[in-house]
Amino acid sequence: MTGEARKAPFRPLARFKRIGGARASWSGLAAQAVLLAVLAWLAYEMVANVRANLAAQGIASGFGFLSHSAGFAVSQALIPYEQTDSYLRVFAVGLVNTLVVSAIGIVLATILGFAVGLGRLSPNWLLARLAGGYVELIRNLPLLYQILFWYLAVLGALPGPRQSLSPLPGVFLSNRGIVVPEPVPQASFAIVVAALALGIVVALGLGLYARRALFRHGRVVRVWPYALATVIGLPLAMALLFGPPLTFDVPELRGFNFAGGVRLLPEFAALTIALSTYTAAFIAENVRSGVLAVSRGQWEAGESLGLSRGQLLRLIVVPQALRVTLPPLANQYLNLTKNSSLAVAIGYPDLFSVFAGTALSQTGQAIEIIAITMAVYLAISLVTTTIMNVFNWRVARRGQA
Amino acid sequence: MSAASSGFVRGETAQVRPAPVAVTGAVGWLRTRLFNTPGNILLTFICAALAWLVLEPAVRFLFVDAVWEGRDRGACLADVAGHPVGACWPFVTAKLGQFIYGFYPEAQRWRVNVVFLLGALLLVPLLIPRLPGKALNAALFFAAFPVVAFFLLYGGGLQGFAVSWSASALAALAGSLTEAGQRLGGAGEGGLVVAAAAAALGWLGAAVAWLASPLFWLREVIRQSGEPLWLDIAATAAGVSVVALWLGGLRALAKVLASFAGLALAIVVLGLDRGGLPVVSTREWGGLLVTLVVSVTGIVASMPVGMALALGRRSNIPLIRILSVAFIEFWRGVPLITVLFFATYMLPLFLPGNFTMDGLVRVLVGIALFAGAYNAEVIRGGLQAIPRGQGEAAAALGLSYWTTMRLVVMPQALRHVIPGLVNSFIALFKDTTLVLIVSIFDLLGQLRAAFSDPTWATPTTLFTGFAFTGAIYFVFCFGMSRYSLFVERRLNVHRRR
Numbered sequence: 001m002t003g004e005a006r007k008a009p010f011r012p013l014a015r016f017k018r019i020g021g022a023r024a025s026w027s028g029l030a031a032q033a034v035l036l037a038v039l040a041w042l043a044y045e046m047v048a049n050v051r052a053n054l055a056a057q058g059i060a061s062g063f064g065f066l067s068h069s070a071g072f073a074v075s076q077a078l079i080p081y082e083q084t085d086s087y088l089r090v091f092a093v094g095l096v097n098t099l100v101v102s103a104i105g106i107v108l109a110t111i112l113g114f115a116v117g118l119g120r121l122s123p124n125w126l127l128a129r130l131a132g133g134y135v136e137l138i139r140n141l142p143l144l145y146q147i148l149f150w151y152l153a154v155l156g157a158l159p160g161p162r163q164s165l166s167p168l169p170g171v172f173l174s175n176r177g178i179v180v181p182e183p184v185p186q187a188s189f190a191i192v193v194a195a196l197a198l199g200i201v202v203a204l205g206l207g208l209y210a211r212r213a214l215f216r217h218g219r220v221v222r223v224w225p226y227a228l229a230t231v232i233g234l235p236l237a238m239a240l241l242f243g244p245p246l247t248f249d250v251p252e253l254r255g256f257n258f259a260g261g262v263r264l265l266p267e268f269a270a271l272t273i274a275l276s277t278y279t280a281a282f283i284a285e286n287v288r289s290g291v292l293a294v295s296r297g298q299w300e301a302g303e304s305l306g307l308s309r310g311q312l313l314r315l316i317v318v319p320q321a322l323r324v325t326l327p328p329l330a331n332q333y334l335n336l337t338k339n340s341s342l343a344v345a346i347g348y349p350d351l352f353s354v355f356a357g358t359a360l361s362q363t364g365q366a367i368e369i370i371a372i373t374m375a376v377y378l379a380i381s382l383v384t385t386t387i388m389n390v391f392n393w394r395v396a397r398r399g400q401a
Numbered sequence: 402m403s404a405a406s407s408g409f410v411r412g413e414t415a416q417v418r419p420a421p422v423a424v425t426g427a428v429g430w431l432r433t434r435l436f437n438t439p440g441n442i443l444l445t446f447i448c449a450a451l452a453w454l455v456l457e458p459a460v461r462f463l464f465v466d467a468v469w470e471g472r473d474r475g476a477c478l479a480d481v482a483g484h485p486v487g488a489c490w491p492f493v494t495a496k497l498g499q500f501i502y503g504f505y506p507e508a509q510r511w512r513v514n515v516v517f518l519l520g521a522l523l524l525v526p527l528l529i530p531r532l533p534g535k536a537l538n539a540a541l542f543f544a545a546f547p548v549v550a551f552f553l554l555y556g557g558g559l560q561g562f563a564v565s566w567s568a569s570a571l572a573a574l575a576g577s578l579t580e581a582g583q584r585l586g587g588a589g590e591g592g593l594v595v596a597a598a599a600a601a602l603g604w605l606g607a608a609v610a611w612l613a614s615p616l617f618w619l620r621e622v623i624r625q626s627g628e629p630l631w632l633d634i635a636a637t638a639a640g641v642s643v644v645a646l647w648l649g650g651l652r653a654l655a656k657v658l659a660s661f662a663g664l665a666l667a668i669v670v671l672g673l674d675r676g677g678l679p680v681v682s683t684r685e686w687g688g689l690l691v692t693l694v695v696s697v698t699g700i701v702a703s704m705p706v707g708m709a710l711a712l713g714r715r716s717n718i719p720l721i722r723i724l725s726v727a728f729i730e731f732w733r734g735v736p737l738i739t740v741l742f743f744a745t746y747m748l749p750l751f752l753p754g755n756f757t758m759d760g761l762v763r764v765l766v767g768i769a770l771f772a773g774a775y776n777a778e779v780i781r782g783g784l785q786a787i788p789r790g791q792g793e794a795a796a797a798l799g800l801s802y803w804t805t806m807r808l809v810v811m812p813q814a815l816r817h818v819i820p821g822l823v824n825s826f827i828a829l830f831k832d833t834t835l836v837l838i839v840s841i842f843d844l845l846g847q848l849r850a851a852f853s854d855p856t857w858a859t860p861t862t863l864f865t866g867f868a869f870t871g872a873i874y875f876v877f878c879f880g881m882s883r884y885s886l887f888v889e890r891r892l893n894v895h896r897r898r
Contacts, residue, residue: 032720044581046751053750124441125434126448140878141871142831145845149871152852153863338736345838356742366746374735374743381734 050367057364065363066091072358074349076265087359094351095376101271101350102337108276109336110329113283118313120288131284138281144342146278151270151346161257170250176257178264181248188242192235199234203227267348271340279336283329290325291317330388334381341377351376462487462861463868477859488865492857499847500870503687512678513690516550520697528884530891543701549667554686554694558677559668561623562633568620571613579606630674634665683761687842689873691761695768695833695843700826702769707776712806714781725777732774737832740767745839764836772829779821783814816892823885827878844870 054061066088073083077093078100119131138146156175158165164174170181206223213219239245251261294317302312341352356373360366423429435445466487468477475481477489493500502510523542526532582602585595623632638661645653668674686694713725732740744767745760752758787810795805815822837846848870852863 028718032718035720035724041577041581045577048584049753050750052753122444123434123437124444124448125430126445126452130448130452136879137875140827140875140882142834142845142874144834144837145867145871145874148845148849149867152849153867157860157863341736341738342835342838344738352736352738356739360742360746367750370739370743370747374739377736377739378731378734382730385734 059364061365061367063368065365065368068363070359070362072362074354075347076268076349087355087363090359091351091355091372094349094354097349097354098337098340098343098351101268101275101343101348102333102340104272105275105279105336105340106333108272109279109283109332112276112280113332114287116280117284117287118291120284121291123309135281135284138278139285143274143278143339144345147270147274147342147346150274151267155266155270161253164253170248170261172251172253172258172261175266176263177266178269179251179258179261180264181250182260182262183246184249186243186245186247188239189245191242192238192245195235195238196231199231202230202234206230265348267343267346270346271343271348271350275336275339278339279332282332282335286325286328286332287321290321290323293324294320327388327392330384334384337380338377462864464488473856474859474862477857477861486859486861488868489857489859489861490865492851492859492862492865493869495857496847496851496854496866499688499851500844501689503690503842503847504685505681505687505690506685509679509681512553512556512681516553517693519546519549520693530888545663545667547698547701549671550694552671552673552677554681554690555683556678556680558675559630559673561620561629563637564616564623564633565620565629568613568616571609571616575606575610575613577606578602578609582606628674630668634661634668637661683759686761688847689844691836691841691843691846692830692833694761695765695836696826696830698765699768699772699829699833702765703772703776703829706769706773707780708811710773710777711780711784714777715784729774729777732771733778737768737771737835738838740771741835741839743767760839761841764839764841768829768833772825775825775828776822779818779825780814782821783816783818784810786817787813819892820885820889823881823888827881827885830877830881831874844873 050061067086069084070087070090071083072090074081074090074093076097078096079093081089081093116131116134119127120135122128122131158173158175161172161174161176164172164179166172172179206227210221210223213221235245249260251258251263253259298316298320299312302316307315340350343350344353344357347353352373356369360369363369422432424433436442464487466485467490468482468486468488469490471477471489471491473491474489476491477486479486498507498510502513505513520542523538523546527535527538527542532538579602582599582605585602586599619636623629623636626632638657641657641661642654645657649656671677710725710729713721714729716722716725741764744763748763748766749758791809791813792805795809800808833843834845836843837849842850848866851857851866
């Protein structure tokens with residue numbers, strides 16, 4: 001016979017303990033109480049000190065300063081910005097610059113990092129040594145050192161605009177930065193872009209068809225020539241019909257500087273080069289450990305199927321290695337974004353440099369500005385970590401099945 | 402069916418095949434590792450060209466075309482030297498003092514050298530696993546060396562010791578409690594709860610003051626005497642000895658007495674009772690000295706922070722766990738430079754107005770907390786690797802939580818994560834360069850300052866300076882990473898096939 005489920009005895013003290021979470025003992029609850037008291041006391045002391053100090057310095061606290069006019073120029077603004085704009089606008093300009101330099105750095109670092117990481121595992125002895133030397137050299141030098149090296153020694157040593165180097169026609173390297181032709185969209189730009197998009201969609205459809213034919217019927221269908229023809233041919237035909245979509249505004253030397261074209265600041269170039277080469281060395285190590293984590297049998301099975309080394313890497317090894325590599329890879333992307341704040345050392349106007357640097361020294365609102373800056377980086381990093389955790393959880397689950 | 406009639410069996414011996422291509426020896430190695438396929442041959446040539454393009458100019462710049470002697474920039478100009486000029490080494494020679502000591506007064510630089518020497522003498526035996534006496538060595542390096550180094554580098558003497566320090570701290574605590582109570586009560590609003598809290602604070606302050614009153618009395622007695630420092634040390638030694646004898650027996654007593662004897666010896670040698678060495682303010686420190694001070698302090702101070710946070714994150718007391726997680730994730734989520742700005746511009750606002758903190762110390766606090774959060778995650782990895790059975794066995798033996806952690810779990814966990822810790826120390830060492838952004842002149846900061854000297858302004862000065870400091874950073878970081886590999890291999894001996 002099954003008896004009725006008995007009710008838990010009513011023990012209020014034990015329930016209180018459970019709510020407090022002290023599985024261990026009453027001393028745990030006591031520790032929490034003491035901790036709370038100490039924290040409250042510290043908070044009280046801090047608030048009182050801040051009030052007294054701010055009153056002594058005559059600084060009004062609060063976020064009102066954000067709407068005041070900043071009154072300083074920013075050397076690279078990708079959204080419209082005037083000197084009379086508010087500090088909030090300065091914040092936005094800096095944030096955009098940080099995101100831009102991080103995004104470009106992430107793309108470059110990923111490409112370089114995968115190349116170096118796979119190169120380090122190459123059967124070619126010389127390539128493996130070169131890649132190893134690159135990783136060891138870059139990883140063992142401080143990032144700030146590398147940023148200053150690129151900025152002061154390499155880009156600073158370039159000649160002035162009048163003697164600038166021109167590795168490609170229309171591209172000029174000088175100590176004022178890198179000047180490249182500026183693409184100017186014409187009337188037919190939208191049509192050609194639409195044609196390109198259509199071509200890509202058609203090519204993807206062809207790829208899907210080929211895949212289905214392979215998996216359903218075991219037929220190998222060669223579609224890539226048609227796909228390539230659509231992607232290239234369609235926009236080309238439109239461009240011939242309606243005229244070129246872009247013209248280039250080629251820079252010209254006028255007086256002591258360049259007119260026309262797009263100028264990349266030397267600060268931007270130095271920061272991008274340093275961040276992407278530095279992070280690439282770490283990504284290379286992550287890629288290497290991921291590839292080494294793929295068991296030997298997978299390689300041998302692929303070889304016995306007669307796959308070339310390229311196919312082996314692309315179809316078998318790298319997809320499995322990615323499962324190990326992705327979490328640290330996301331960490332490296334995060335590090336790159338956080339490290340972009342070193343821009344302040346060379347004066348690239350990123351979030352930290354214009355906001356916590358210039359705006360802070362102008363307004364003296366240390367608490368508010370540093371809190372906002374920290375909050376932005378913290379938000380970026382927490383969001384990325386959360387996304388990665390979810391993704392990781394899904395990949396891990398699929399891997400087990 | 403006989404074997405001879407079967408079409409599948411051959412009647413005659415197969416022809417002797419030529420020997421396979423050699424894959425051993427130098428030629429075989431070349432064939433398999435460099436020239437096995439057309440693609441690989443091409444790759445080899447591209448890599449060789451690349452290596453030549455990088456190495457040849459580097460060697461030419463650093464050694465062949467370098468200028469080794471000279472008094473000023475004149476020696477490093479191409480038209481004076483008569484050939485294209487590479488590295489300008491006289492620049493490094495002239496600035497060497499600045500690179501190593503910063504603006505530390507020349508007459509006092511022996512103190513820095515003594516600290517470097519002491520540190521090396523204590524560190525090297527600590528790193529060689531075969532040498533005995535690790536506990537004593539570690540205690541000397543992590544506890545005694547920082548104190549001695551402080552008095553050597555900074556200078557100054559001691560007025561009092563533990564008795565007067567603890568008396569002052571308790572007096573400050575009591576004062577703060579009483580003041581908070583008065584202010585809370587003085588506001589006059591907020592009803593019964595606030596009034597009760599104010600009264601409780603007042604009572605607490607009074608109680609602390611009353612409990613500490615014997616200590617205050619002792620402090621006064623010591624102050625009145627002719628030798629306040631020595632009397633204070635004697636009082637402290639007596640107190641600690643009694644506690645040690647009570648808790649740990651004769652063995653502990655002997656250890657305590659030996660420690661105090663060492664302390665007295667250090668005080669006599671450094672002359673701390675007579676005012677000590679002349680004070681060199683931290684603003685005059687610089688170069689490699691600051692780099693090493695910041696990184697060693699960061700490493701030493703971040704370890705206890707990291708251990709405490711790692712234990713806190715695994716604690717089953719919710720408040721402690723939540724606070725630890727929040728603390729760790731906060732510091733790991735922000736760039737170090739914001740932490741340094743926080744320490745430089747925000748921290749002074751949080752401290753009482755009459756309390757000024759040295760700029761270097763502020764930065765050290767920030768770096769220690771930042772590195773502590775990273776260490777905490779590394780140590781947590783080690784704690785998770787310890788099987789549950791270890792803790793349960795310790796509990797079955799009747800060990801308390803702290804004894805279990807100290808004697809059973811932590812030693813095993815730390816052993817597991819030495820490579821990870823060394824990696825985070827390398828990161829910390831590299832990150833010390835960031836202090837130059839808050840105007841503390843470490844090695845990189847001194848280098849940058851040296852570039853602006855017109856006496857040495859030549860086209861190659863920049864590359865020379867970067868080559869020299871880069872070599873220093875590389876030697877330190879590469880050395881640490883090799884050491885970490887060495888320890889890792891040693892720890893994994895049993896796993897090797």
